[in-house]
Structures are given as C-alpha cells and as structure tokens.
Amino acid sequence: MYKIAIKDINTLFSKIAGEQELILPVKKAGQYNFGVYEEGADTEGILTNKTVKSAKDAFFPQFETLYNVKKTITPADELENGEEASGTKIRTKLEVQMEELKDKDFVVFGMRGCDVKAVDVLDKVFLSDPVDNYYKARRDHSIIVALACHEPEESCFCTVFGIDPSDPKADVATWVVGEDLYWKPMTEKGTKLTESVKDILSDADEGAIEEEKANIKAIMDKLPNTKLSLEGWGQGKTDEKFNSEVWGKIYNPCLGCGTCTFVCPTCQCYDIKDYTTKDGIQRYRCWDSCMYSDFTLMAGGQNRTSQLQRFRQRFMHKLVYFPDRYDGMFSCVGCGRCVDKCPQSLNIIKVIKAFEKAEKGGAV
C-alpha cells in the first residue's frame, strides 16, 4: 500500500504519461470526460466527479477505422510486360490497408467500480468467439487504475448489480483519504506500473482505507436507488416482459436520441460503414444506438419500426437478453449516467420501478 498527496497528483500523472499513454478524466469546457493526458490538462475535481461519457472509448472507441481500401487504375498501354488487362482497357487493383492494432501498453486511471465491471460485460461480447481483434488488442495492453467512489451520487445504483464501489477490482485500486490518494497494486500488471512510479509514492498503512471503505458503504446505504429490486428480470423472462403492456405506457416521451446509449459504459452495438475517399474507401466502425430508426435496418426494410419497439429493446437487452445469453449477467452496471443525462428524464430505474408498480396492480 502506497500513497501520494492529492496536491501532487499531476506529478504522478506526468510520470505515468511519460512512459505510456495515460487516459483519465479531464475537465474540458466545463465537463468531465475521459481523454488522453497532456501536460497542463485540467484535472481539478476528477477524483470526485462522475464523467459524462464512460471510459468505454479506451477499449471500444466511438469511431475507429478498420481498414482502408485503395484503388489504383492503370491504363492498358501502361501495363508492364506480362501483365494482362482483363478484357477491358484498364487494370484495377484493390489494395487493403489494415489499420494497425494497439501494440503498446496504456493506462486508464479513474475508472469506478461500475466502469470496471462494465469492461467484464464488454469482454463477454468482444472476446467470445469470434474474437474482435481490435478490442482484444486494447484489452491486452490496458492497465486499469480504478478509483473507489469518495462521493457516490443519488443516480448511482451499482450495488444492485453486486458491485462494491468501495473496493474496485482492477490492476491498481486507489482511494481518496483526507488529503491523500492511496494506491494499492492488485495484479502483476499493477505491480509493474507501481514499480515505475514508486519513487514519487510513499509507503502507507492499509488501515487508513478501511475507514474510507466503511464510509462509502454507509453512503451507498443511504442513497435512494440502491434498494432497487431486480426481481422479475433476468434469465427466462423474455415472453413475460416483452409482451407486457407497461412498455406502451412509458415509452412515449422517448425522443430516440441515443444519449442513454452513448453515455453508457456497457452499450456495445456498432455500425460498420464505408466512406468514399478520393482513391477508395475507408471502412469504419462507430457506435450505433438501438434507439435509432436505422439501427439494424436491412435491405428489405425490416427492423424495429416504432419507438416503442426501440425503447423496449434497450431495456430488454440490459435486463433480460444479456442475462439469458451470459449466465445471468446483467448488462447494466448501475452507473447512473443515463439517469443523469436523458433529456426527457426517462431511464432504466424508472423502467424497473414502473414494472414493479404495475405488477403490484398500480396504474403506470
């Protein structure tokens, strides 16, 4: 166990960033978001404030190029001896240029218990067969330094999903205790990282974090949404929940904007598209949202045709389909970001509560 004075934290960040890429919450134009650390970055408040977007971009970026295809056209009269222009007067050559996979280690600092658990959710999707190479390369090279939640907020409900925000599981775990940040390596990767910054850390006593852990637990206990019941959700509930009339009563204000899916650490849907460049195409992947009208649109026109269906999909996926497919694991980690950011104040907590109310015979 080590510690560093919070006032010196930028020294720690500089040191880490000097040896590998460092991604952490940064304050920019008034908002906290994960970004690459640069000298002079505004890190004030990052130990206690929730980021708007999660750390998901570090592993599965909102936009990435998969490969480029370059087309070269050679007129027949310029062809070298031995080359043949097949029938026509030109020869077209397509050259695929793969995007390089991540091949260097990088550190993500400041992920909370919920964010770390969200990576487990993403792993299920991207690391099971067929393995996603782009994602795997980032996972293999990531070193996660998690941060226990010093000031959980009313939208937090991670404990409902069995997450302990006072004791995040990662390569290194850190705690805010008084004026210091406590630092504890938890894995081999974490120990290696610790070695590289050891000269600016000082030795500390494990006892100090016990009080902080107890405080966090007591706060979680007092928060309004941590007693939410997930009874009735999970494996085997598809028919019952899918056909419920409750959806029709609650979906209406949904704008189909996709804010909830883009701030969510576990939403994993993406679209792959081609963009015409001047000499070929760029094939890229970007996040998609089940709240959008063109989501999984097929040539025949089939996809979800109403906002009710789209709205239902998001919550069914988190609370029923995902557990069905992955041994009961929910794909919500209770981070509360969608709760904070939905422009219409709809969210997964309200959905769960509406079903609970309806099941008890109340009007929704």
Next chain:
Amino acid sequence: MQGLKDRLKELLTDGTVARVVGWKKGDMPYNPEPAVFTSVDEMDDFVYDGFCGANLSKMMIEATKLEGKTAVCLKPCDTYSFNQLIREHRVNRDNAYIVAVGCRGKLDIEKIKKDAKGITEISGTELDGADEITVKTIYGDKTVNYSDVLLNRCHVCKGKDHMISDEVWGESKDTADQERFAEIEKIEAMSPEERFEFFKKELSKCIRCNACRNVCPACSCRKCIFDNTKFDAQQKANVVSFEERMFHIIRAFHVAGRCTDCGECSRVCPEGIPLHLFNRKFIKDIDKFYGEFQAGKDPEAQCPLTDFTFEDIEPGERG
C-alpha cells in the same frame, strides 16, 4: 399546482379534451418527465414545478393527429414554439386546447448539483413557492436562491405573456435580468482565431447523440438528412471533427428564422454545449438586416428569410 391539476381533470371529465400533455412526477425530486395522460386516475401523477423545463409543444405534432382534442400545458416561451409549428403546418390548432401556465423561471439541475451531491429532497420549487429552495442531500442540507439556479434561457426570457392560449393558469414572475445578445456580442468581439478555438473546444465534446436535434421544435422533419442511410457521410462518426461541425452548422442554418430561442437544445445537451449561441447569432443578424423579428410571436407573420422585399439587404454584407 393542485388548481391546475383539478382544472385539467375537469377538462378530461367534461369531455373538452381526450388527453392531456403535461409533466409526470419523477422518481427523484427533480426529474419529472413529459407525459400523455388519458385518464383522471393517471392525472394523479401530474406535476408542475420548477423542474418542468421541457417544452411540450413538439409532442403536439403527434397528439393533434389523434382523435379528439389534446390539452397541452405551455409556458410563455413554449407558446412561441407552438405558434411556429402552426406557421409550418405541423400541428393542428383545432385539435389543441392550450392551457397557458405561469412561470417564474425553470431550474437548472446541473447548477444545483454543482455543490449538492446525493440529493434526496428539494422543496420550494412550486410556482408559488418561496425565493429560496431547500436541497436535502445525504451529505447535508443547503438552501439556494431560486434565481441563482435558473436555466440560462430564463435570464434572457422573452417575457411572460403567452403568445397563444385557450385559458391561462397561474401567476408569472419576471426573470429576465441579462441582456439577450450580450453573449453574442462577446463572441463577435473575439478575433476569428479565438472564435474558432472557442467553438472547436465546445464542439469537441459533442457525442453526436442528437438530443439537441430531437428535442428541437424547429427540427420536425419526418426524416432528418443526417439519418439518411443512403448519403455518403460519416454521420454517426462523431470524432470526425469535420462531420461534427458540419452537423451543427447545417442544423443552425436550417432552423435560422424559425428558431424561437426556446433554449431546449442547450438545456438537454449532455455535454453542456451552448448551442443557443449559433441560433441566437442568426436571430441577432436577422433583427439587424430585416428589422426586429421574433419567430413564433405571430403565427401569421412571414419570416424575413422566406420572404422577398426590395428593401432586403444585398449579399455580401456581414453581421
């Protein structure tokens, strides 16, 4: 609020309207949601307080297509949006019953949360509430002045008169204490480089969630060009800075002359991007070049940008 709720229930019971578009009580002290109420029972959850910032006029596009009349609660600023939707033939006025509700400014929860985490209770936010509100949190209680935590738009409120109504409910209080174009003038005074840097920094936060567009009453196209799957642009790819800027610039041009300055875009942006700055710059320039014009003030008025007169300025002049 009870009076308003009773009146709306009455409208439902006596058959004046078939449904009510209003706000439904949230599960936290500050998150009521826009909702459609079809029965007196459902109306028990109706609420109207300081957190009812959402502009319900856009919901009337669908609601006024339904059988029977729909009652809608509109704040003073919302009535401009509603008029503009009438002007654009997007709502059916005959199917709407407008309950024009009073307003003493709406609250910005982000401002309250700046120094209040773990909120469990907020009191004093009703229309006839006190000048101070009490915020209870698990970390301790706080009081704040109602007027210190208003949405930015309320500081430049266009006034508390409703531009359209069938009946009026509740007393309003003046909240405009800032110059409407002061922010714009500050930006105009920047050098082009500074200005570009300012907007680049703000827009670099954009996650292209489309909340600004989807909430905007002026963005009522059935299918937005940016949702067109057949158009070769990286429209979902937010980190391509060109696309991200184009989206906002095209949108600002598209709502120019139609934007009522309702402030919804800036209110809903999860990244706190001051989107109203684009639109308000257009409003300022339209005022300057064509004489004062306020979209949504009069549903019959011709917008200068869709009208031609010989007095119109020549291209090339700059605002």
